[in-house]
Amino acid sequence: MAALLRTLFVAVFLVLAYGLLEPYIERALYTMRLAAMPKPQALPVPVEGVRPRALRDTWGGARSEGRKHEGIDIFARRGTPVVSSTEGIVTRVGTNRLGGLVVWVLGPGGQRHYYAHLDGYSDVEPGMRIEAGRVLGYVGDTGNAKGTPPHLHYGVYDTGGAINPYPLLKADPALIAAPAPATAPAEAAPGPAPRSAAR
Structure with a gap:
């Protein structure tokens, strides 16, 4: 009887522990999958309505x-x-001093994507899994961009440091990879995005 109770206790403990750890395990597995993916050869412009031909290499x-x-x-x-x-x-x-309101996204190949000078955020939160095209925030002039025309500062960082995103944004759109099939359900699409910067 004691052995049966002990086995039952261990089984219940393992089920509860997995239930608590499952989101962390899934995030770790997805992070490893992202790191193993090839680095993008082309990227879509991360501001709605802006075409690659309108970009300037700054x-x-x-x-x-x-x-x-x-x-x-x-x-x-x-x-x-x-x-x-x-x-x-x-x-x-x-927030940070130079970028003002910012969002960082870990993407394929372990590259980090930096979105700065935002006017406000959408409903994204750290740890959230997102698909390409997900609204992160809104163009603004926060941080050291105060007094300049509203814009997004977009940066891409690799293991060796910052890389120029301009060639990736100007590359042939046919090189933009289709989203990989999801291994877990994607986050629900947001409703109308708040413009609040209270973070």
């Missing part, structure tokens, strides 16, 4: 404090939706 331009521009600026009307250029995992939603 990579490497001189910035304050002796910095070089580690991304490109994509100009659009304030409040224009900013969308994820890849599938991935939202790793950070927050």
Whole structure:
């Protein structure tokens, strides 16, 4: 009888433990899958309605404090939706001195995608799994962009540091990979996006 109770206790414990750990296990497996995917050879423009021909290569331009521009600026009307250029995992939603309101997404090949100067966020949260095209926020001028025309600062970071996203955004759209089949249900699509910056 004691052995049966002990076996039953262990079985119940394992079921409960798996239920608690399942989201973390799924996220870890998806993160490994992302890392194993090839790095994109082309990316869609992450601002709704902006065509690749409208982009200007602002990579490497001189910035304050002796910095070089580690991304490109994509100009659009304030409040224009900013969308994820890849599938991935939202790793950070927050603020910093230069970027203002920012969102980071871990994408295929382990590349990190940085969306800055946002006017507000959509309903994304750290740890959320997203598909390419998911609204992350809205074009603005927060951070050190105050007083400039509204724009998205878009950066891509690889293991060796920042890389120029301009050639990826200007590449042949046929090179943009179709989304891989999901191994877990995708997050529900958001309703109307709030424009609040309270994070």
